[in-house]
Amino acid sequence: MRRISILGSTGSIGTQTLDVVRKNKKKFEVVAISANSSVDLLLQQIKEFKPKYVAVYDEISALKLKSMIPNDIKIEVLSGMEGLKAIAALDEIDVLLTAIVGMIGLVPTLTAIKNKKDIALANKETLVCAGDLVMSEAKKHNVKILPVDSEHSAIFQCLNGEQNKEIETIILTASGGPFRGKTKQDLLEVTKNQALKHPNWSMGRKISIDSSTLMNKGLEVIEAKWLFGVEHNQIDVVVHPQSIIHSMVQFVDSSVMAQLGCPDMRLPIQYALSYPNRTINDFERLDLAKIATLTFEKPNLETFPCLKIAYESLKMGGTYCAVLNSANEVLVNEFLEDKIGFYDIPYYIEKTLEAHNSIENPSLEDILEIDKWARSFVKNILTK
Ligand code: NAD
Ligand code: MG
Structure with missing residues (x-):
């Protein structure tokens, strides 16, 4: 039995995680759930999964949820950052x-790690801003x-029984997002609704915009560096629009391993929760004859400068990736609120990186400080 606490149970990954649990109540148990403010969905999840704890980041929403929970349900309601930290460190859990x-x-x-909880990590921004520290x-x-x-997850599966030091190249596949094949000229006026339409995956709003700019792939390059201990020049990106090959590893003897499957996030979620074992499921099986063709192409760095900027930030090291991430978070929000254009995202990220004084081996306090600085820097230039 794996006892699980979930940071963000109401989102795309959170609800798919609960679906994995729903299908396997003998293997997985949800001890704690959390969200920013979606109290209606949290209440529904509480009724179905009967967790012992719920954390709501927004204090007012936490009070609201408390008042909504029927008297016969025993659950501790926590709030704020303290609440998130508490559900990350519970004695009763194995994995966050x-x-x-x-x-x-x-x-x-970091609180979960200090309390010796394994991490099933979807939240890539954490590794992008503090990969060295977290690892x-x-x-x-x-x-x-x-x-x-x-x-x-694909790379992790390809590395089963292998040694990381024998990796020559990690080949990350990218769907190319909703704007694959477009030129910069085509995209100057795109709207958030066009950007939110991903061809293969249905995801949260932030990652959907990141997929449309290819910043998502940039963040994943940085994530791969920290997860697998490779250098920036050992990570390649190839566009593979069918999203069937989820990524590959080329070893020092030229052999390439790949992991394939239908695009369904429940598989990597379930694998992370089952590791090192596998769990039987009824997910759709791959029908290669029906798919017939798998294609590959180079990413277009002119149309998608965010991928290039992410590589450059990783190469420069220090705290550039933290700044890249924070600036991107603010700018994606602004784009989602129709306040800036599509290409303002890379433009202002570069401005922020240029103004940053990077430091080596940052502490948690340094990273939190840099995050504050980057956010206010972006907001300041936008108001000017
Ligand atoms: P989402 O927007 O659908 O959900 C985000 C969740 O986080 C929600 O439950 C929300 O309530 C919670 N949350 C947000 N701010 C919070 C706060 N301050 N305190 C507590 N909870 C808060 O996002 P998503 O698409 O599920 O993505 C989640 C993470 O997983 C992201 O880092 C994303 O990059 C990564 N990821 C997502 C997918 C996908 O298919 N959706 C795939 C790979 C990686
Ligand atoms: Mg991904």
Whole structure:
């Protein structure tokens, strides 16, 4: 029995995690759930999964949820960052599944690691802004970081029984997003509704915009560096529009391993929760003859500068990736609120990176400070 706490149970990954649990009540138990403010869905989840704890980040929503819970349900309602930290560190859990969006997941993730909880990690922003810190804390506390992101789950599966030092190249596949094949000229005026329409995956709003700019792939390049201990020049991106090959590893002897499957996030979620075992399920099986063709192409860095900027930030090291992430979080929000255009995202990220004084080996406090700085820097230039 794996006892699970979920950061962000009401989102795309969170609800799919609960579906994995729903189909396997003998293997998985949900001890704690959490969200920013979606109290109606939380209440529904409480009734179905009977967790012992719920954390609501927004204090007013936490009070509201408290008043909504029927008297015969015994549950502790927590709130704020303290609430998220508490459900990350519970004695009664084995694993924290991080399905929260944004670098706000960093502190609760580190809290779980310090309390020796394995991490099933979907919240890539945490590794992007503090990969070195998170991985070294995990090593120190003998904690496993189990990837949920489909590409990283694929790589993780390809590395079963292999040694990381024999990796020559990691080949991350990218669907190309909704704007594959377009030129910069085509995209100057695109709206958020066009950007939110992903061809193969239905996901949260932030990651959907990141997929449309290819920043998502950039964040995944950085995530791969930290998860698998490789250098930036050992990570390649290839566009594969069918999203059947979830990623590949090329070894020093030229052999390439790949993991394939229908696009369904429940598989990598279930694998992370079952590792090192596998769990039988009724998910759709791959029909290669029906798919018939798998295609590959180079990403277009002119149309999608965010991918290039992410590589550059990783190469520069220090705290550039943290700044990249924070600036991107703010700018994606602004784009979702129709306040800026599509290409303002990379433009202002670059401006923020240029103004940043990077430091080596940052502490958690340094990273939190840099996050604050980057957010206010972006907001300031936008108001000017
Ligand atoms: P989403 O927007 O659908 O859900 C986000 C969840 O986080 C919600 O439950 C929300 O309530 C919660 N949340 C947000 N702010 C919070 C706060 N301050 N305190 C507590 N909870 C908060 O996002 P998603 O698509 O599920 O993505 C979640 C993470 O997983 C992201 O880091 C994303 O990059 C990653 N990821 C998602 C997918 C996917 O298919 N959706 C695939 C790979 C990786
Ligand atoms: Mg992914």
